[in-house]
Amino acid sequence: MTLRDLPSVHDLVNAVTEGLDPTATAIPQPLLTQIARAAIDTARHRLRAGQALSATPLEDATATLRALLHPSLRSVINATGVVLHTNLGRAPLPALNIPAGYSNLEFDLAAGRRGKRDTHVSALLEAILGAPAVVVNNNAAALFLVLNELASGGEAIVSRGELIEIGDGFRIPEIMQRSGAILREVGTTNRTTTEDYRQAIGPATRVLLRVHRSNFRMTGFTARPELDALVELGKQRGVPVYEDLGSGCLVDLSAHGISEPLAQSSLAAGVDLISFSGDKLLGGPQAGIVAGNADLVARVRRNPLFRALRQDKLFFHAMEPTLRHIALNQLDQVPALRMIRLTAEEIKTRAEKLVATLGTKVSVEPGESVIGGGSTPDLAVPTWLLVLHSTDAIKAQRQLRSLPTPIIARIEKNRVVLDLRTVLPEEEAQIAEALSAL
Numbered sequence: 523m524t525l526r527d528l529p530s531v532h533d534l535v536n537a538v539t540e541g542l543d544p545t546a547t548a549i550p551q552p553l554l555t556q557i558a559r560a561a562i563d564t565a566r567h568r569l570r571a572g573q574a575l576s577a578t579p580l581e582d583a584t585a586t587l588r589a590l591l592h593p594s595l596r597s598v599i600n601a602t603g604v605v606l607h608t609n610l611g612r613a614p615l616p617a618l619n620i621p622a623g624y625s626n627l628e629f630d631l632a633a634g635r636r637g638k639r640d641t642h643v644s645a646l647l648e649a650i651l652g653a654p655a656v657v658v659n660n661n662a663a664a665l666f667l668v669l670n671e672l673a674s675g676g677e678a679i680v681s682r683g684e685l686i687e688i689g690d691g692f693r694i695p696e697i698m699q700r701s702g703a704i705l706r707e708v709g710t711t712n713r714t715t716t717e718d719y720r721q722a723i724g725p726a727t728r729v730l731l732r733v734h735r736s737n738f739r740m741t742g743f744t745a746r747p748e749l750d751a752l753v754e755l756g757k758q759r760g761v762p763v764y765e766d767l768g769s770g771c772l773v774d775l776s777a778h779g780i781s782e783p784l785a786q787s788s789l790a791a792g793v794d795l796i797s798f799s800g801d802k803l804l805g806g807p808q809a810g811i812v813a814g815n816a817d818l819v820a821r822v823r824r825n826p827l828f829r830a831l832r833q834d835k836l837f838f839h840a841m842e843p844t845l846r847h848i849a850l851n852q853l854d855q856v857p858a859l860r861m862i863r864l865t866a867e868e869i870k871t872r873a874e875k876l877v878a879t880l881g882t883k884v885s886v887e888p889g890e891s892v893i894g895g896g897s898t899p900d901l902a903v904p905t906w907l908l909v910l911h912s913t914d915a916i917k918a919q920r921q922l923r924s925l926p927t928p929i930i931a932r933i934e935k936n937r938v939v940l941d942l943r944t945v946l947p948e949e950e951a952q953i954a955e956a957l958s959a960l
């Protein structure tokens with residue numbers, strides 16, 4: 523195609539309209555014109571720059587329109603075995619009952635006057651953690667807010683071994699700097715001692731910061747102070763200790779092979795403030811939870827930035843029941859926790875039952891599920907996998923992904939594998955159907 527061949531806006535609108543299902547929703551003319559104009563502009567720019575067109579203006583406009591008309595955010599079946607899959611929304615949502623209309627989000631029904639949205643989760647969080655807590659948008663926001671409140675204009679002392687990047691360009695040191703805190707790095711990449719923190723404390727020190735290394739691991743000649751030693755130092759010098767726990771494990775999962783530090787243990791050790799994510803090992807919707815010393819939590823809550831980082835009503839609908847299940851130890855009611863706690867044997871039984879209907883093209887083999895989500899690095903737990911014996915794994919994986927309810931599977935040793943750990947029992951029929959159709 524050359525510049526001369528570009529259609530007029532009018533002709534392109536007509537061509538796009540011809541391709542539409544006449545029974546479908548009527549599309550406003552100005553919207554069609556805008557889409558057609560954008561497609562022509564894109565093509566003109568590329569042609570002027572001497573580039574080949576990746577799509578004709580008609581293909582481009584049709585694709586834009588299709589994307590507008592069809593849901594972009596869709597349910598998928600996670601057969602990867604990665605429980606906290608960042609690309610698939612981290613912790614799976616529980617079945618939600620979100621009524622349309624108004625709610626008592628900020629209304630005290632007993633008193634008949636203005637209330638606080640915090641109340642919908644604060645008592646539950648305090649019941650679980652044994653300390654006051656507030657929630658913000660996510661843990662990155664929590665880190666930012668805590669540092670802004672405690673250390674803006676002063677120094678936050680942090681180990682060089684904990685200045686990590688978590689993924690998607692989220693670098694702890696950068697967010698710390700934006701909070702107004704001055705980073706005072708101590709120790710070396712691999713070794714930091716309590717003495718390093720002690721020597722760095724001065725009149726400008728506002729907080730001792732400890733950061734969970736998330737999905738990064740160091741082995742060999744390494745050292746970091748025991749939490750107790752850091753807390754002791756903070757108390758001696760009158761400097762609060764704040765720990766960014768990352769994945770925020772609230773229930774003991776050690777029997778299931780997960781040895782994450784418990785949020786409650788950090789508070790019991792005397793850490794003044796902790797923060798962690800809501801959608802990692804907690805198993806809830808996206809959130810950042812800040813908990814600890816009542817005065818410090820109250821200060822964080824009063825910080826004007828809290829308002830900019832607060833949660834919306836949809837969040838409370840999902841978080842309140844999740845926290846209630848945790849407080850009441852109903853762990854199987856929290857999907858992520860139920861999945862993590864499944865034994866390999868339970869998964870094997872389900873897998874064998876599913877495969878029984880499929881003949882020889884699928885077998886059941888031992889493998890590993892991954893907890894994921896920036897929790898303990900590449901933490902894996904045993905599972906059983908459905909292994910697909912198809913000639914072209916890439917093609918089969920793509921076919922599964924293009925189903926009306928996409929099934930996301932992994933490839934291992936050139937074979938498509940599906941891990942039922944992260945598949946809901948009610949999704950198994952769809953998997954069986956998809957595999958038999960392949």
Ligand SMILES: *Cc1c(COP(=O)(O)O)cnc(C)c1O
Pocket residue numbers: 660661662663665688733734735736737766767768769798799800809810895896897
């Ligand atoms: C995941 C993580 C964060 C970021 O949490 P979000 O809830 O994704 O904002 C911050 N710190 C650590 C140590 C983490 O693991």
